[in-house]
Amino acid sequence: MTLVFETQRLLFRLFTMEDAALIYTLNLDPEVTRFTHDPITDIEQAKTVLEKTILPQYALYNHGRWAVHIKETGEFMGWCGLKYRAELNEIDLGYRFMKQYWGKGYATEAADASIRYGFEKLNLRRIVGRAELGNTGSIRVLEKCGMTYIGNEEVDGYRVRTYEAINPFVR
Numbered sequence: 001m002t003l004v005f006e007t008q009r010l011l012f013r014l015f016t017m018e019d020a021a022l023i024y025t026l027n028l029d030p031e032v033t034r035f036t037h038d039p040i041t042d043i044e045q046a047k048t049v050l051e052k053t054i055l056p057q058y059a060l061y062n063h064g065r066w067a068v069h070i071k072e073t074g075e076f077m078g079w080c081g082l083k084y085r086a087e088l089n090e091i092d093l094g095y096r097f098m099k100q101y102w103g104k105g106y107a108t109e110a111a112d113a114s115i116r117y118g119f120e121k122l123n124l125r126r127i128v129g130r131a132e133l134g135n136t137g138s139i140r141v142l143e144k145c146g147m148t149y150i151g152n153e154e155v156d157g158y159r160v161r162t163y164e165a166i167n168p169f170v171r
């Protein structure tokens, strides 16, 4: 296991190709993909997500979506982290957890730590977060992390609220 960093309650590690079943299970729940619009229908598709989307980010940018585990029990709860979006030339903050872990402050803890890791360890200048208008939980997470609301826009055909965090130490 390649550990990236940890918080009080959570461990962040790199995904590997062995994690296809975890990605599959996570994206199987329609409530989890309600606002992300990317359900996964089989293990092969989960493998493709790992191979084409998640793993290349680690090699190219030294960051990515990290697998998140509960420190105390080792349970996999989902993912959180950063992703370079070439089409927007932006680094995006994202998170996605299985339903049984919602409502315990984990997303806020994970998102806040990902921003800090991006600023303090990777010297990133700007991180952007977006949530669809009805995704109240995600909007609240972005706000609780201290990100600044910069407006609404349409991305991939969906109306979203957009937030940013600026690293004061990087020009």
Ligand SMILES: CC(C)(COP(=O)(O)OP(=O)(O)OC[C@H]1O[C@@H](n2cnc3c(N)ncnc32)[C@H](O)[C@@H]1OP(=O)(O)O)[C@@H](O)C(=O)NCCC(=O)NCCS
Pocket: 031, 032, 033, 035, 036, 095, 096, 097, 098, 101, 102, 103, 104, 105, 106, 107, 108, 109, 130, 131, 132, 135, 136, 137, 138, 140, 141, 144
């Ligand atoms: C969005 C998500 C990550 C939130 O995770 P979480 O661990 O429940 O979030 P937290 O416990 O840190 O809660 C943060 C705040 O949001 C609030 N919140 C969480 N879910 C909420 C909901 N469905 N409705 C209203 N408020 C909600 C919490 O009450 C808390 O605010 P408070 O401290 O003022 O009470 C989780 O619901 C999820 O994985 N959803 C599916 C994937 C997804 O939509 N990802 C985001 C795409 S932009």
